Amino acid sequence: MRRAPCLSRRPRPLPHAMRHTLATLEESKIREVANAGMGRGDVLPFWFGESDETTPEVVTEAAVASLRAGETFYAHNLGLPVLRERIAAYMAGLHGPAIDAGRIAVTSGGVNGLMLAAQALVDAGDEVVAVTPVWPNLVAQPQVMGARLRSVPLRPRADGAWELDMQALKSAVTPATRLLVVNAPNNPTGWTLSAAEQREILGHCRATGTWILADEVYERLYYEPTPHGCAPSFLDIAAPDDRLVVVHSFSKSFLMTGWRLGWLVMPPALTHPMGKLIEFNTSCTSVFTQRGGVAALEHAGEIVPRVTGHMRRCRDTLLPLLQAVPGVHAHAASGGMYAFFRIDGHGDAMATAKRLVAEAGLGLAPGNAFGPEGEGWLRWCFASRDPGRLAEGVDRLRTWLEKGGAV
Structure with a gap:
């Protein structure tokens, strides 16, 4: 008689159970710090890149109405036609009539759009x-x-602002370069490309045959005077068939981080293949979420200026307070929703961030989460519904330094 198998025996691990690339990917250092403080009511959390203000009610109500109407089924891979048309009109108003719905794909968040672009362009x-x-x-x-x-x-200047070495970029991007990835306004530094720099980069990439993937999700959170109320964009200067994919999101300037709704602007020839990729990733974005996006764009003229104005007030509240703390070096960035700063004597960003959580109840992101260039820096998201919380956070930082946080 054959013995019954031993059900308690643990299965042997399969060799090469996952791709080496995935096994060696670094985990988020931001999450590492946040996990140390989540659930603690005494911590002021400024580590994640989102506002603590809820989504405008007009957007929420549009999604609720969609759900109540029974719109709980699949949609077109590329998004609802009405939303693609609204996005195209919104983008054309900012960047010119060459942007039409045939160049738009709706995605399940900006990060999904970025991943789709990588899948479409990179082998x-x-x-x-x-x-x-x-x-x-x-x-x-x-x-x-x-x-x-x-x-x-990027290189930090003495005043704390960051700048691009254009010659270094042009030397790095050669005919062997498949893709250039640029995020401007930049998370975490707030650095923003000028229109002249964008022309130079686009011209160089045309010559090398390199695609540009431009993450421009912070373009409306821009604090310098401009004709259209947004940062310079590659879409201002590019032809429709240029090798350019621009990623956008409803998350930041519409206060919709948890909705997971974004979009891509791309050459017309890439749109249909992108629809296939969306099918194999998420199939489509939920209809009720897209209805919220339609409402957001219908009221963009009210929502976005209010959000941007409030973000400016938050920035202008936080930065002078930070700059007044002895040993702190901070610069008011032109765009984004972050203060990126350093503290004398605190060269280990992760250790400093963890100490601030444990000893001061202050949650910030370590600068080295964004690359080795950020070592010794800290990122503070100033997107706070109550600017008074920013002042309280600076008080905690100052007190911590005075009581021995300084080394």
């Missing part, structure tokens, strides 16, 4: 160049695809 072994420091997902996604990644670091 294993391709060379990808990224401007860093940058949100870690932007460099991880090409690596997931098996790309060889090279970085062109």
Whole structure:
């Protein structure tokens, strides 16, 4: 008689159970710090890149109405036609009539759009160049695809602002470079490309045959005077058939981070293949979420200026207070929703961030989460519904330094 199998025996681990690339991907250092403080009511959390203000009611009500109407079924891969038309009109109003619905794909968040672009453009072994420091997902996604990644670091000036070495970028991007990844306005530094720099980069990439993946999700959170109320965009200068994919999101300037709704602007020839990729990733974005996006764009003229104005007030509240703390070096960035700063004597960003959580009840992101160029820096998201919380956070930082946080 054969013996019954021993059900308690643990199965042997399968060799090579996952791709080496995935096994060696770095986990988020932001999450590492946040996990140390989540659930503690005494911590002021400024570590994640989102506002603590809820989504405008007009957007929420549109999604609720969609659910009540029974819109709980699949949608077109590329998005609802009405939303694609609204996005195209919104973008054309900012960047010109060359943007039409045939160049738009609706995605399940900006990060999904970035991953779709990487899947569409990058093969294993391709060379990808990224401007860093940058949100870690932007460099991880090409690596997931098996790309060889090279970085062109931004450089901090003496005043704390960051700048691009254009010659270094042009030297790094060659005919062997498949993709250039640029995030401007930049997370975490707030650095923003000028229109002249964008022309130079676009011209160089045309000559080398390199695609540009431009993460412009912070374009409306821009604090310099401009004709259209947004940061300079590659879409202002590019032709429709240029090798350019621009990623956008409803998350930041519409206060919709948890909705997971974004979009891509791309050459018309890429749109249909992108629909196939969306089918194999998420199939489509939920209809009720897209109805919220339609409402957001219908009321963009009210929502976005209010959000941007409030973010400016938050920035202008936080920065002078930080700059008044002895040993703190901070610069008011032109765009984004972050203060990126350093403290004398605190060269280990992760250790400092963890100490601030444990000893001061202050939650910040370590700068090295965004690349080695950010070591010794800290990122403070100033998107707070109550600017008074920012002042309280600075008080905690100052007190911590005075009581022995300084080394």
